[in-house]
Amino acid sequence: MSRFDRKLYEQKTDDPDDVMADMRDAIRQLHEWFKEVEKNEDRTRSKATTDSQASGDGLLIIVDGDQ
Amino acid sequence: MSENYVFGFKLNMQSLVRLRGSKDTQFVEGLLKADSDSVKEIDDLFRDYADRPAELLTVSQALEEMVMNRLSKDHVYHYRRCLELLARRVGTELRDESRSRTLAFLQSFWPSDLKPVLDLLGVKAIARLWLYDNVLFPWDNEAEAGEFEWPVATYYSNVVVGQALSEIWKSRSSKDVQVRSETLRAENRRSR
Numbered sequence: 001m002s003r004f005d006r007k008l009y010e011q012k013t014d015d016p017d018d019v020m021a022d023m024r025d026a027i028r029q030l031h032e033w034f035k036e037v038e039k040n041e042d043r044t045r046s047k048a049t050t051d052s053q054a055s056g057d058g059l060l061i062i063v064d065g066d067q
Numbered sequence: 068m069s070e071n072y073v074f075g076f077k078l079n080m081q082s083l084v085r086l087r088g089s090k091d092t093q094f095v096e097g098l099l100k101a102d103s104d105s106v107k108e109i110d111d112l113f114r115d116y117a118d119r120p121a122e123l124l125t126v127s128q129a130l131e132e133m134v135m136n137r138l139s140k141d142h143v144y145h146y147r148r149c150l151e152l153l154a155r156r157v158g159t160e161l162r163d164e165s166r167s168r169t170l171a172f173l174q175s176f177w178p179s180d181l182k183p184v185l186d187l188l189g190v191k192a193i194a195r196l197w198l199y200d201n202v203l204f205p206w207d208n209e210a211e212a213g214e215f216e217w218p219v220a221t222y223y224s225n226v227v228v229g230q231a232l233s234e235i236w237k238s239r240s241s242k243d244v245q246v247r248s249e250t251l252r253a254e255n256r257r258s259r
Binding site for chain 2: 034
């Protein structure tokens with residue numbers, strides 16, 4: 001596993017120690033999105049197909065902005 | 068663009084793929100009307116992107132090329148920019164209610180920077196795919212798709228969604244998040 005690069009986070013945040021809190025908050029939001037996608041999903045049907053990319057609803061995430 | 072965005076859509080990839088070559092010009096007209104503000108914003112981006120007037124493409128033209136299956140490798144960037152508009156029409160946009168838009172803030176990190184933290188949190192499905200581009204649309208295969216770097220589009224199939232939900236549930240229910248957070252802090256202290 002690569003090491004947590006504290007210096008990098010220092011460049012990006014006021015308090016690099018807060019990155020874990022930020023990450024948990026982001027995951028909480030992703031969790032909400034995942035739950036929304038799975039709602040009413042027919043999991044039996046999706047497991048039966050070989051092309052899981054194409055069956056049923058999935059979550060599309062588009063990340064945009066400055067890098 | 069000076070702000071950061073992360074958009075989430077509940078979407079059936081098949082519905083999106085079916086648009087290519089559908090000749091559904093009514094769909095395009097409906098989209099242009101229904102999302103006119105976003106269309107205008109992206110048209111502005113296209114104007115900035117074009118080096119010469121001859122290279123200028125509008126959102127309307129890019130959408131038409133996709134539904135009429137007249138794709139051009141010169142318009143890889145334009146098709147990707149239109150993905151947001153298509154996803155909003157074909158799927159359901161999901162609201163980002165994270166604190167201070169934390170989710171959007173995370174896009175400023177490269178995937179390799181975030182992976183150790185996500186791994187520590189036990190969310191391997193997210194770690195594997197965050198900022199990983201796996202959407203070929205509107206192309207059939209990678210050879211056709213050409214190269215584009217931004218914006219990044221990631222599709223979590225319903226199987227991956229199931230895995231991610233399971234991992235999130237485990238990391239929460241076992242209270243590992245707190246333990247792993249302490250591990251990370253200790254690692255930070257050692258590396259200072």
